[in-house]
Amino acid sequence: MDASSEKSIVSISSCNRYRIDTMNDSLKMLLEPWGGINYFVKSGQRVLIKPNLLCASSPEEAVTTHPVLIRAIADLVKKAGADVMIGDSPGSDDEETVYKRTGIEEVANETGARLVKFDSARGRKFYGIKARNLDLAAILDKVDVIINAAKLKTHPLTGITASVKNTYGCIVGKKKAKLHLENPLPLDFARLVIDIHMAVKPNLSILDAVIAMEGTGPRSGKARKANLLLASENGFALDNIAARLVGIKPDLVTTNYIAREMSYPGTKNIDILVKGLPLEECIIDSFDAGAAAGRNIPGLLANFPLSWFRGLRNNLRPFPVINKNSCIKCLKCLEGCPAQIIVRDSHGIPFIRRESCIRCYCCRELCPNGAVDL
Numbered sequence: 590m591d592a593s594s595e596k597s598i599v600s601i602s603s604c605n606r607y608r609i610d611t612m613n614d615s616l617k618m619l620l621e622p623w624g625g626i627n628y629f630v631k632s633g634q635r636v637l638i639k640p641n642l643l644c645a646s647s648p649e650e651a652v653t654t655h656p657v658l659i660r661a662i663a664d665l666v667k668k669a670g671a672d673v674m675i676g677d678s679p680g681s682d683d684e685e686t687v688y689k690r691t692g693i694e695e696v697a698n699e700t701g702a703r704l705v706k707f708d709s710a711r712g713r714k715f716y717g718i719k720a721r722n723l724d725l726a727a728i729l730d731k732v733d734v735i736i737n738a739a740k741l742k743t744h745p746l747t748g749i750t751a752s753v754k755n756t757y758g759c760i761v762g763k764k765k766a767k768l769h770l771e772n773p774l775p776l777d778f779a780r781l782v783i784d785i786h787m788a789v790k791p792n793l794s795i796l797d798a799v800i801a802m803e804g805t806g807p808r809s810g811k812a813r814k815a816n817l818l819l820a821s822e823n824g825f826a827l828d829n830i831a832a833r834l835v836g837i838k839p840d841l842v843t844t845n846y847i848a849r850e851m852s853y854p855g856t857k858n859i860d861i862l863v864k865g866l867p868l869e870e871c872i873i874d875s876f877d878a879g880a881a882a883g884r885n886i887p888g889l890l891a892n893f894p895l896s897w898f899r900g901l902r903n904n905l906r907p908f909p910v911i912n913k914n915s916c917i918k919c920l921k922c923l924e925g926c927p928a929q930i931i932v933r934d935s936h937g938i939p940f941i942r943r944e945s946c947i948r949c950y951c952c953r954e955l956c957p958n959g960a961v962d963l
């Protein structure tokens with residue numbers, strides 16, 4: 590075995606638009622390092638494609654994985670003779686509305702893929718960084734292959750959301766909010782996200798970075814054209830490359846940082862082999878990495894185990910504030926707050942009781958109008 594075969598491969602291909610013919614070609618190039626989709630999928634298998642379907646937003650908003658990518662993956666999997674399912678547990682809005690608005694329902698109709706709901710949990714104990722009861726969607730036990738089809742976006746808690754964070758959506762419904770509440774500190778949340786990713790164990794992760802999201806992601810940021818697709822069997826390796834593409838150190842992504850501390854495979858730069866386009870040629874110029882761009886002190890302090898350093902680190906994290914001028918009073922933040930500490934003022938505008946806020950930033954993630962500032 591030569592040294593390169595022990596490395597985690599991350600493939601990069603270019604894709605300059607969401608058109609099915611362009612996407613088919615780009616996906617074919619992307620999977621070339623493995624000899625195509627048949628490396629992952631065999632005839633007769635049941636394959637689940639898990640996109641990022643955070644909420645009911647249209648593909649142009651760059652909040653969700655684009656349906657043209659999902660269509661191209663589904664077509665390939667079908668050609669391999671497998672049965673295709675598509676599903677996710679959205680952070681807000683019901684599945685029917687989300688599947689319709691994100692274009693996923695149309696993909697299912699066109700390809701014959703089955704839309705599945707993540708509405709029942711298998712509730713199994715998982716022994717990862719720590720022993721946890723994870724309410725993962727029961728459908729995960731009924732499929733042979735999982736394709737994690739993520740979207741590249743900024744995220745206030747983890748730095749970016751790419752392949753590893755996307756598997757958080759495999760936790761059923763409101764249990765996601767409960768886990769946020771139980772893991773309020775960024776590095777504890779990162780440990781949780783890593784454990785979920787390891788429990789889900791996608792066979793292949795594909796990252797939609799044709800149009801990424803910069804700034805105040807994962808919901809209210811700006812769409813940013815990057816013209817790229819990425820793929821890997823190893824989600825940590827893929828996220829390491831994704832971080833470098835957007836111009837931040839991989840360690841500023843909390844899941845990367847913790848996974849590297851744990852010495853998981855594919856977490857160090859030297860453990861990764863980039864195939865397809867050279868990484869240096871793909872760096873996205875002056876990408877606004879949002880919260881991750883200013884995150885270096887907490888990352889540094891994370892190395893100190895002393896409790897007062899942990900306290901200081903926690904105090905450096907900003908509080909969310911509702912911008913009354915942008916608020917449309919939809920109350921999605923109030924409904925989705927894991928700590929249930931958002932109330933309404935006399936004008937019906939949500940108000941955050943700061944003293945009880947765990948700074949999970951779910952309110953910011955769920956707000957459809959970018960009305961939650963930090």
Ligand code: SF4
Binds near residue numbers: 929945
């Ligand atoms: S107010 Fe926002 S950041 Fe604070 S606990 Fe609720 S959802 Fe989390």
Ligand code: SF4
Binds near residue numbers: 919921955956
């Ligand atoms: S802050 Fe955002 S989510 Fe909350 S009510 Fe206003 S618009 Fe809706």
